[in-house]
Amino acid sequence: MSVETTRSKGPQEFETVLAASDASVASFETHSRSTLESIQHRLHKSPAMVPLIILLISVVLFAVVVGGRFFSPFTLTLILQQVAITGMVGIAQTLVVLTAGIDLSVGAIMVLSSVVMGQFAMHYGVPAPVAVAIGLLVGAICGLINGILIAWVKLPPFIVTLGTWSIYAAINFIYSGNETIRSQDLEATAPLLQFFGGSFRIGGAVFTYGVLLVLIMGAIAWYVLNHTAWGRHVYAVGDDPEAAELSGVRVSRMLVTVYTLTGIICAIAGWALIGRIGSVSPQAGQFENINSITAVVIGGTSLFGGRGSILGTIFGALIVGVFALGLRLWGTDPQWTQLSVGALIIIAVGIDQWIRKISA
16 A cells, blocks of 8 residues: 555655756856856956956056057057067977966077077078077977976976076076177178168058067967867867876977977077067077066966966056056156066966866
8 A cells, every 4th residue: 555655655755856956956047146256257268358358457557657659650560579589489488388387497498499590590600590400409309308308207397497497598508608699790791690780660660570470479379289189189188287198188298398489488488589589699589588487476376287268468568568657757766667567467366376276
């Protein structure tokens, strides 16, 4: 009797459970995000949006404070010229940071590569194109050493690149004898090394080939990261290396590839640096490691890896350039530029932490 009663009531109870489940699902589906949560989701999907907003606000701010001088073609193109080298090295740094690593040696690799190009062209009588190729090879070898120590020897990226920063910088000074190759000597013997210092006009604006180069490099890096399997693997390694390994990504090989490519990009930046300053100096660009990290962080790339964009890094470099030139035109002490950039770094990291909560 009781068994039959239970059986007869079973379907009804089952339907009741289903109805309650449907109601809970409907309640879940109709839950709407708050405005703050929607903004958080949007920023999580578009890492470049925050630096873009900061860049636009900065431009408007200095346009109001400084006046019409800030919007002159000369001023705007001067900003691009000043941040071109930082933008190139920042692209290299972005690739590393996306894998949850960091490369403190990028500035030293850049300068060492430029010095090698100059020395081979001037003192060894090597044709300029070959000297450039040797400089790129040196950059690749430096990056490869970093990658092997990090991926295969399993040493922390910060410690490895801190050490190689000192090593590459010392090799640079020892090899060059702290000698600067003058602009006049380069013009007479190897003008190709100064190629990216050349300029062209578009209306009233003057652009250097170095500015054009960083835009091309940025476009290529953006495409590779967003539209190739290699780019997806870079994000996967930074997001969760163990899961990436289980899904078939060879994490160690990817890291070696990323650091080697970083070295090559830094060597290209070294070539552009020669054009920017007109000479080959072992003293130039020593702080580009800090500048590149600044551009990457302000540009919205997470130091925890797996989230960020090349476009954001370019925006980050431009923000620093806008503040530097805007404050100079305003007539303030140069230390205010350092203060403002430091504040922007802290704000950027704080925003990144807030955005990351959405994926926690």
